[in-house]
Amino acid sequence: MGKLKVAVGKLNFEFPGIVASGIMDETGDSMVRMFKSGAGAVVTKSIGSKPRPGHSNPTFTEVECGYVNAMGLPNPGIDMFEKEIKTASSEGPVIGSIFGGDEKEFAYLASRMEEFGAVAVELNLSCPHAAGYGAEIGSDPEMIVSVVSEVKSSVDIPVWAKLTPNTSSIQALGRAAEKGGADAVVAINTLKAMVICPELRKPVLSNKFGGLSGPGIKPVGVRAVYDLYSSLNIPVIGVGGITCWRDAAEYIMAGASAYQMGSAIGITGPEVFNEINEGLVSFMKEHGYETVKEMVGVAHE
Numbered sequence: 001m002g003k004l005k006v007a008v009g010k011l012n013f014e015f016p017g018i019v020a021s022g023i024m025d026e027t028g029d030s031m032v033r034m035f036k037s038g039a040g041a042v043v044t045k046s047i048g049s050k051p052r053p054g055h056s057n058p059t060f061t062e063v064e065c066g067y068v069n070a071m072g073l074p075n076p077g078i079d080m081f082e083k084e085i086k087t088a089s090s091e092g093p094v095i096g097s098i099f100g101g102d103e104k105e106f107a108y109l110a111s112r113m114e115e116f117g118a119v120a121v122e123l124n125l126s127c128p129h130a131a132g133y134g135a136e137i138g139s140d141p142e143m144i145v146s147v148v149s150e151v152k153s154s155v156d157i158p159v160w161a162k163l164t165p166n167t168s169s170i171q172a173l174g175r176a177a178e179k180g181g182a183d184a185v186v187a188i189n190t191l192k193a194m195v196i197c198p199e200l201r202k203p204v205l206s207n208k209f210g211g212l213s214g215p216g217i218k219p220v221g222v223r224a225v226y227d228l229y230s231s232l233n234i235p236v237i238g239v240g241g242i243t244c245w246r247d248a249a250e251y252i253m254a255g256a257s258a259y260q261m262g263s264a265i266g267i268t269g270p271e272v273f274n275e276i277n278e279g280l281v282s283f284m285k286e287h288g289y290e291t292v293k294e295m296v297g298v299a300h301e
């Protein structure tokens with residue numbers, strides 16, 4: 001399994017698969033379980049300054065090609081999260097996902113995450129449906145530059161910017177993150193979506209809109225990673241619809257230095273990380289790759 005070691009900038013991970021923000025990452029114990037299942041790192045659920053209950057139910061629904069959810073950024077607030085990061089960090093690298101309403105709030109949350117032991121922060125600039133947060137901030141390149149640069153001047157750990165696909169140019173958003181000093185970009189967050197129940201004549205989710213994740217969004221994610229890889233000089237981390245080793249290989253060949261999975265944990269269970277690790281090792285052996293790095297971006301050649 002030594003073949004699977006990857007580097008994202010100055011961070012080194014034992015395995016290329018990382019738990020995406022939002023699944024099995026709200027408690028220290030659930031994050032530990034993910035490390036034991038072959039995840040190379042875990043990104044926490046997005047954490048804000050204060051406790052937030054999130055939206056009322058229904059917050060989650062299944063569709064043919066994945067899930068649509070609008071949890072409403074529920075979280076216990078940054079003060080309560082210290083012990084969860086400490087527990088999880090004893091088993092592996094934890095990346096703290098944060099959401100804020102402005103530059104100062106992002107910078108404050110990032111410095112708390114650093115103090116708790118997170119090895120990097122991931123800025124949620126892309127939740128598709130939270131008023132005043134996420135994509136409302138992250139759809140504006142100037143705002144991305146401003147948030148990323150403020151966070152960069154507040155912490156020493158790497159800063160990752162998670163981008164929205166709900167835009168006409170994810171490359172413009174990626175360039176803004178790079179200009180602000182981001183150490184990596186993460187693409188993609190969920191696609192803004194809606195599900196309607198014909199009998200009830202109304203949207204299924206209490207929030208009406210939600211984010212689509214799962215296998216259906218994989219080609220969108222692969223395209224976004226391909227575009228970002230060709231226009232940026234910082235690492236790209238791929239996420240969106242990966243459920244098997246072939247999907248992971250697609251993202252890596254599009255240009256991802258590492259990849260994240262969320263919905264696959266719901267579909268297959270935490271073991272999906274180990275399964276993909278094994279699949280990738282066999283593929284690499286068969287095709288003569290010694291390291292994951294040798295595969296990064298080969299689809300551009």
Ligand code: DHB
Nearest residue numbers: 070071072073127190211
């Ligand atoms: C939520 C946040 C996200 O970033 C996302 O993609 C989907 C849902 C949420 O908590 O509602």
